[in-house]
Amino acid sequence: MGLPPFQTFLDAQRETVFRYLVAMIGPDDAEDVFQETFISALRAYPRLRPDSNLRAWVLTIANRKAIDAIRARKRRALPVADVPEAAVRDGRREDHDAWGAARGLPASQREALLYRFAADLPYSDVAAALGTSEQAARQRVSEGIRRLRKAWNE
Amino acid sequence: MSEIEKALALDLPPDASREVAGRLAARAAEEGLLDVAYTVADSPVGPLFLARTGRGLVELGFEGQKELDLYLDRLAAKLSPRVLEAPARLDPVRRELDEYFEGRRLDFDVPLDWSLTRGFTQRVLRATANVPYGQVSTYRQMAAKAGNERAVRAAGNALGANPIPIVVPCHRILRTGGSLGGYGGGPERKEFLLKLEGALE
Numbered sequence: 001m002g003l004p005p006f007q008t009f010l011d012a013q014r015e016t017v018f019r020y021l022v023a024m025i026g027p028d029d030a031e032d033v034f035q036e037t038f039i040s041a042l043r044a045y046p047r048l049r050p051d052s053n054l055r056a057w058v059l060t061i062a063n064r065k066a067i068d069a070i071r072a073r074k075r076r077a078l079p080v081a082d083v084p085e086a087a088v089r090d091g092r093r094e095d096h097d098a099w100g101a102a103r104g105l106p107a108s109q110r111e112a113l114l115y116r117f118a119a120d121l122p123y124s125d126v127a128a129a130l131g132t133s134e135q136a137a138r139q140r141v142s143e144g145i146r147r148l149r150k151a152w153n154e
Numbered sequence: 155m156s157e158i159e160k161a162l163a164l165d166l167p168p169d170a171s172r173e174v175a176g177r178l179a180a181r182a183a184e185e186g187l188l189d190v191a192y193t194v195a196d197s198p199v200g201p202l203f204l205a206r207t208g209r210g211l212v213e214l215g216f217e218g219q220k221e222l223d224l225y226l227d228r229l230a231a232k233l234s235p236r237v238l239e240a241p242a243r244l245d246p247v248r249r250e251l252d253e254y255f256e257g258r259r260l261d262f263d264v265p266l267d268w269s270l271t272r273g274f275t276q277r278v279l280r281a282t283a284n285v286p287y288g289q290v291s292t293y294r295q296m297a298a299k300a301g302n303e304r305a306v307r308a309a310g311n312a313l314g315a316n317p318i319p320i321v322v323p324c325h326r327i328l329r330t331g332g333s334l335g336g337y338g339g340g341p342e343r344k345e346f347l348l349k350l351e352g353a354l355e
Binding site for chain 1: 161163172187231
């Protein structure tokens with residue numbers, strides 16, 4: 001069995017990728033980065049091994065594209081502050097901006113939270129996307145939650 | 155679920171990515187990454203699967219909705235996995251089909267991509283493409299035009315495997331003696347098309 005038609009792959013993964021991006025960089029930039037992600041995926045697609053974990057693969061691309069977008073945003077020095085400390089402060093004030101607060105976490109923990117709660121993936125997929133064991137994925141998520149709760153309550 | 159976990163759950167409408175995903179095909183085409191564009195179009199003979207490459211119309215399939223996955227899987231395997239739904243890219247084909255079904259078009263002008271066929275099959279189908287609107291021919295004649303008058307059964311198989319029916323009018327090919335013969339889309343559709351063209355009472 002070869003690769004699924006790209007449309008089938010897109011339909012299966014688009015919601016996960018979009019939610020991941022909204023949490024990671026906010027709704028304003030998520031649409032552009034979504035396009036960048038899937039165009040990049042489409043470019044590489046025919047060379048992909050058919051037994052690849054497609055979800056983990058596309059989330060890795062989304063992560064890279066989101067980081068590029070965040071860097072570009074910083075270079076443009078838009079008034080939208082993206083400094084982690086400020087985000088944590090915001091997080092304490094506005095209780096629905098948990099993702100703003102999550103930006104203050106170490107990257108590996110924030111990644112794990114994004115996969116688990118924004119993309120809504122089961123731990124097996126979180127582990128695949130992180131390239132770790134399922135147990136390590138669970139640990140990162142619970143450590144991330146613990147730190148976030150601490151920042152939240154301070 | 156803890157308070158933190160609740161706060162981390164995103165509040166997005168269901169299927170929030172549908173629109174942004176729908177815009178992908180246009181961008182893919184701009185970047186030269188859309189190898190196969192497809193859509194499903196309504197017609198008097200039911201939903202038609204339509205697919206094109208950069209060269210032209212490559213497949214037209216009956217039962218386009220029901221058999222969609224089958225058509226997509228096959229194109230991904232045979233041509234390229236870069237297959238995307240892109241209705242606008244099929245607009246010219248759809249327009250010509252509409253005109254054909256309204257009796258206002260006798261010939262299709264859209265370019266064809268023959269890459270799903272080869273050899274004798276392709277020669278039979280290319281000969282079939284030249285049978286004019288409203289006229290009929292026979293399997294034997296198509297076999298002869300393809301270079302082997304005795305390969306009548308092979309010509310029948312070639313027509314049965316026609317990836318672009320209607321536009322490559324295999325419905326105009328009948329058995330010697332005048333009985334309708336088979337049709338990939340079923341005999342009722344063959345009859346419908348021949349009646350539409352006035353070739354059958």
